[in-house]
Amino acid sequence: MGVNLRDLIPRNARREVEVKALKGHSIALDAYNTLYQFLAAIRQPDGTPLMDRQGRVTSHLSGLFYRTINLAEEGVKPVYVFDGSPPRFKARELEERARRRREAEARLEEARSMGVVEEARKYAQQAIRLDKKMVEEAKRLLDAMGIPWVQAPGEGEAQAAYMSRRGDVWAAGSQDYDSLLFGAARLVRNLAITGRRKVPGKDLYVEVKPEVIELDTLLRGLGITREQLVAIGIILGTDYNEGAPGVGPKRALSLVRSLGDPVKAIKAAGLDPASVEEVYEYFLNPPVNTGYKIHYKPPDEDKVKRILVEEHDFNPERVGKALERLKKAYREHLKARQSRLDAWFT
Numbered sequence: 001m002g003v004n005l006r007d008l009i010p011r012n013a014r015r016e017v018e019v020k021a022l023k024g025h026s027i028a029l030d031a032y033n034t035l036y037q038f039l040a041a042i043r044q045p046d047g048t049p050l051m052d053r054q055g056r057v058t059s060h061l062s063g064l065f066y067r068t069i070n071l072a073e074e075g076v077k078p079v080y081v082f083d084g085s086p087p088r089f090k091a092r093e094l095e096e097r098a099r100r101r102r103e104a105e106a107r108l109e110e111a112r113s114m115g116v117v118e119e120a121r122k123y124a125q126q127a128i129r130l131d132k133k134m135v136e137e138a139k140r141l142l143d144a145m146g147i148p149w150v151q152a153p154g155e156g157e158a159q160a161a162y163m164s165r166r167g168d169v170w171a172a173g174s175q176d177y178d179s180l181l182f183g184a185a186r187l188v189r190n191l192a193i194t195g196r197r198k199v200p201g202k203d204l205y206v207e208v209k210p211e212v213i214e215l216d217t218l219l220r221g222l223g224i225t226r227e228q229l230v231a232i233g234i235i236l237g238t239d240y241n242e243g244a245p246g247v248g249p250k251r252a253l254s255l256v257r258s259l260g261d262p263v264k265a266i267k268a269a270g271l272d273p274a275s276v277e278e279v280y281e282y283f284l285n286p287p288v289n290t291g292y293k294i295h296y297k298p299p300d301e302d303k304v305k306r307i308l309v310e311e312h313d314f315n316p317e318r319v320g321k322a323l324e325r326l327k328k329a330y331r332e333h334l335k336a337r338q339s340r341l342d343a344w345f346t
Contacts, residue, residue, distance in 0.1 A: 010221030023075030038063025
């Protein structure tokens with residue numbers, strides 16, 4: 001879920017771009033966030049996910065395989081970052097997510113029994129589960145494709161932000177804004193869902209494009225520091241803490257600006273600073289993997305086909321054609337040295 005900062009982001013800090021504008025840049029994608037998006041989007045009209053003949057869900061593998069190839073063809077160099085152990089103070093949010101899933105599953109069965117397709121799809125998306133086996137399948141497929149991934153000790157977004165600050169990747173990629181609180185130099189949203197998308201609950205389609213948010217431009221535009229941005233996030237509410245009742249984005253920004261000190265602002269908003277001290281410190285100094293390596297390799301065709309075609313019943317002809325595209329993208333883009341020039345955005 002993450003903190004919602006959208007209403008606070010100045011227009012000059014956020015820009016919508018074409019995928020081709022990201023050519024030559026490595027982007028550390030929050031793997032869990034991305035896989036959840038694939039599981040939500042790649043479904044039958046009634047919400048049933050793609051499955052193989054044994055009834056095993058394959059939506060995440062389909063999205064990971066074909067979307068990664070699409071990005072590579074555009075010259076984007078994806079690096080997937082997987083979550084490790086969540087901090088203990090995230091337990092409340094994880095319990096709430098589990099409760100919402102159980103409720104959605106019950107409503108899904110009811111909608112299917114009544115033949116209400118649109119309702120069934122909505123609840124199916126809310127009932128998404130990403131289990132350990134799916135995660136291991138994703139890692140195995142990435143290895144076969146020659147696409148690097150990094151295991152974070154804690155939150156994947158924190159790891160991606162760290163890699164961005166070091167300059168090892170150009171940006172963090174996620175739908176959530178938490179990457180900015182963790183200090184990502186840039187956040188790229190919508191990479192996993194770029195294209196023509198249906199508006200939930202409406203017979204309407206919109207064109208979704210990548211959105212780039214620059215942290216330094218955001219902070220300058222708001223006239224605050226990253227520490228103050230973290231305080232705003234805590235006041236609004238994060239995955240780790242409940243926000244201050246009745247305090248919205250504008251009020252939170254006003255408190256931070258007028259009081260200056262993040263702790264004073266948090267207290268003035270009605271929160272006990274001591275109760276969120278660990279959360280504040282976690283955003284500023286999360287555990288990260290400092291020994292990662294980012295290497296792109298040519299795809300292993302036999303391994304990819306074994307995973308997708310032999311084990312999960314993917315169409316062999318379609319997989320073969322996609323592999324030819326991936327090999328070409330590797331030769332033309334992934335082997336090339338990453339550019340750290342940001343001319344497009346200056």
